[in-house]
Amino acid sequence: MIVALDHIAIAVPDLEKSIKRFMEDFGLNYEGTEHIESAKTSTAFFPLPPTSIELVHPLNDEGPVKKYLDKKGGGLHHLCFRTDDIEADIARLKEKGYEFLSDEPAIGAHDCKVIFIHPKSCDGVLIELNQPQTS
């Protein structure tokens, strides 16, 4: 079951510049930057409890965020719902016809199990589901 809006992600071409923007101009708290090797993405989180703003940027100038930036130059990238049972939600949504970008969850930021629903299944919006491994 979906229990919260975990975060929304913004793809940014210049991570340091955008971290500065969200800290200094918008006054948000900067939690730190995490490099997700499996997703070829660097992420910077700004908690607005219980949700967060996440900046995403290509790690080593490659990967899906690099493709997004090459095409769109930056912008709102995805939203993430927190679930309390990711496997059950995947099965339930597949049954309803939703397509996913992978067959199984991977380990993403904050050491969570994560999976992405294909944007074509949801009005062009890339939706992530995540669940902490400890829950």
Next chain:
Amino acid sequence: MIVALDHIAIAVPDLEKSIKRFMEDFGLNYEGTEHIESAKTSTAFFPLPPTSIELVHPLNDEGPVKKYLDKKGGGLHHLCFRTDDIEADIARLKEKGYEFLSDEPAIGAHDCKVIFIHPKSCDGVLIELNQPQTS
């Protein structure tokens, strides 16, 4: 000062279908639909306290959301930060070089004072600031 992520908005081509999706498939609570004549937009809110998902759809088949859908077909549209002093934040951000879509706040959904920052000022992201008139 920005105090919260008030909502994120998704532009949808079929409002009823998307309301059904977020209620039935994602299990969110549907608060209701509000027609914002000044913005030529219909909005449907799904509270995930203290934030919300907002679906936006053209009112009377015209306006800025209509233009967005004609170009992009649907997708993440904007995010909205709640501020406790919208006039002070507008002045502060203008001083830093941010451009806004209007000179003054208008009245938007939930009877809030609202204003939008131009996407070119923020990595292609349309950012709304809002403040309840009672605060």
